[in-house]
Structure formats: C-alpha cells, structure tokens
Amino acid sequence: xxxxxxxxWTSAARTDVGRVRIRxxxxxxxxxxxxxxxxxxxxxxxxxxxxASGAVVAALDGLPDPAGLPACVEAAxxxxxxxxxxxxxxxxxxxxPVIGSTVVALFARGREAACLWAGDSRLYLLRQGRLQQLxxxxxxxxxxxxxxxxxxxxxxxxxxxxxxxGAADAIEFDVTTLPVRDGDVFLLxxxxxxxxxxxxxIATALAPGDCERAARDLVALALAHGGRDNVTVVVVRADDxxxxxxxxxxxx
Numbered sequence: 001x002x003x004x005x006x007x008x009w010t011s012a013a014r015t016d017v018g019r020v021r022i023r024x025x026x027x028x029x030x031x032x033x034x035x036x037x038x039x040x041x042x043x044x045x046x047x048x049x050x051x052a053s054g055a056v057v058a059a060l061d062g063l064p065d066p067a068g069l070p071a072c073v074e075a076a077x078x079x080x081x082x083x084x085x086x087x088x089x090x091x092x093x094x095x096x097p098v099i100g101s102t103v104v105a106l107f108a109r110g111r112e113a114a115c116l117w118a119g120d121s122r123l124y125l126l127r128q129g130r131l132q133q134l135x136x137x138x139x140x141x142x143x144x145x146x147x148x149x150x151x152x153x154x155x156x157x158x159x160x161x162x163x164x165x166g167a168a169d170a171i172e173f174d175v176t177t178l179p180v181r182d183g184d185v186f187l188l189x190x191x192x193x194x195x196x197x198x199x200x201x202i203a204t205a206l207a208p209g210d211c212e213r214a215a216r217d218l219v220a221l222a223l224a225h226g227g228r229d230n231v232t233v234v235v236v237r238a239d240d241x242x243x244x245x246x247x248x249x250x251x252x
Contacts, residue, residue, distance in 0.1 A: 007180060009108060011037060011236040012211035014219045018192060019227030025049035026190050026232035027057040027101075035108030036060065037234045039121045041190040043100040043164055052087055052101035052166050059083045060105055069109040073175055076105060076116055080165055080173065087166030100166030103173075104135060104188050106236065113186075114177045119164045122194050124202065125178075126185040131203040134176055138163035182240035185209055189218070192231030197221045211235040 013030035017023065025042030027050070040056040042049020059079040063072070080103065091099040102119025115123045120137040136142060140160045165171055185206050193202075197218070205217040214235045222231040 007111060008239045008241050010211050011234060012215040013234040014215040015232040016219050018230050019223060021230055023050060024230045025053055026230040027053035028232050028234050029057050029060055030234050037188055037236055038103065038105040039188045039190055039232050039234055041102045041121050043098060046098045046100060047096040048099045052099050055083050055087065056101045056103050056165055069107060069112055069114050072107045072109065073114050073116055077173055081171060084165050084171040088169060098167055100164040102161065102164050106186060106188060111180050112177060113180050114175060116173050116175050118171060118173050119161045120191050122189055124187040126203060126206045127181060131199050180238045184238045186236040188234040190230060190232045192229035193218055193222045193233055196225035209237055211237050
C-alpha cells in the first residue's frame with residue numbers, strides 16, 4: 001500500500017512495557033511511506049493479549065494498495081473483521097473467555113486522512129497549537145458521561161472497554177475522516193499514555209513538531225506518572241513542501 005499524497009509525512013513510534021507489567025501486550029505500525037499507522041492494545045487481564053494485538057497489526061500491515069481512502073478503510077474493516085472471527089475461534093479452542101485487542105489506525109491519501117478505531121486507544125490532532133481528541137472511547141466511563149452520570153463515579157472503578165477486536169462475535173468500527181493541513185501533528189496512543197498523562201502535557205510534548213523527540217518524551221511522561229500499564233505512542237507529522245513557510249517575526 002503506497003501513500004499517494006503530495007504531503008510529506010514523518011513519524012516515530014515507541015513502546016514500553018511500563019514499570020508494573022511483565023509483558024508488553026501493545027503493538028504498533030509506523031509506515032509513513034504507505035500512509036499507515038496503528039496502535040493495538042491487547043486487553044489487560046485477559047489471556048494472550050499480545051497475540052491479539054499482534055494479529056491486529058499484522059492484518060493492517062498486510063493491506064493491499066486500494067485506489068483511495070474509502071477503499072482503504074473498507075479493506076481494513078474486512079481484514080480486522082476476519083481477525084475478530086479468528087480470535088473468537090482461538091479463544092474457544094483455548095478455553096478462555098476472550099482474546100482481544102483495541103485498535104486505532106490512521107490512513108493518509110492525498111490531502112485527507114481517515115481514522116478507524118474500536119476500544120479506548122486514541123487518536124489526537126495538534127493543529128495550530130490546539131489539541132483535539134478525534135476518537136471517542138468505547139468504554140463504560142464514556143457511556144456514563146454520555147448519559148449524564150457523575151464523572152467521579154465513572155472514574156472510581158476500572159475503566160472497562162465496551163468494544164474490541166475479539167470481544168464479541170460481531171465487531172463494529174467507528175470511522176472519521178478529515179482534511180489534513182500543513183503542520184498537522186497526529187498522536188496515536190494506548191491508554192497507558194492517555195490515562196496517566198493529561199492533555200496539556202501531551203500538547204506540550206507535541207508542540208515542537210519533532211516526532212522522535214515527542215515519542216520519547218511522551219513515553220517518559222507515562223513512566224514518570226507510575227507506568228502502571230504498557231505504553232505505546234506513534235507521532236505523525238504532515239508537511240506541505242510547496243507551502244508558504246514565511247512567518248511574521250513577533251518582535252516586529
């Protein structure tokens with residue numbers, strides 16, 4: 001799958017087992033030349049989470065080269081749907097309740113991007129200094145907020161996800177598309193980052209626009225906040241080589 005775009009994409013990925021877990025059940029893809037990035041988080045507390053996240057990433061890595069963004073998203077749906085069925089069968093064969101994984105994937109074509117996700121792994125966009133969460137968690141806490149429930153009560157107990165690849169016989173993915181602008185910075189991450197690190201700190205780490213540095217700093221922030229979960233980040237930047245880079249000197 002080649003990235004058909006006149007934007008220049010750069011990216012960097014980092015993953016860490018954290019300070020508490022003994023196994024890293026996260027997986028990621030970082031393929032700027034193909035316009036393809038993803039984070040998958042094997043479901044904590046369930047058996048074989050690393051197997052599930054690896055299967056999700058392998059399915060996306062094997063995507064063919066569809067002509068445009070809608071075809072790319074549909075191909076991802078189909079492949080991940082097949083993974084869902086395989087994980088359900090594997091769980092039955094092994095005699096375990098669930099083998100599952102969240103997924104958040106970003107696809108770039110031309111000057112547009114699309115995000116597909118299930119679960120609570122997230123996609124953020126930093127544009128002109130403003131951080132925006134582009135995904136909505138599929139979780140009990142999010143459902144509680146939507147129903148007008150008390151936020152403190154929603155966060156007092158473990159945050160159970162309500163959708164994941166392998167969690168049910170049928171899987172539904174949410175998708176959002178957006179135009180991409182020069183200088184946009186995207187962040188895909190597992191909840192090992194988004195749970196302990198607030199959005200202000202995330203925005204500060206992304207602001208310089210250096211993907212390698214941001215990925216390193218974000219993982220360090222998660223570890224500094226306890227590192228109680230695996231943490232994975234993929235930082236992606238879009239640049240328009242033909243764009244006008246002239247800026248006004250603020251001293252004038």
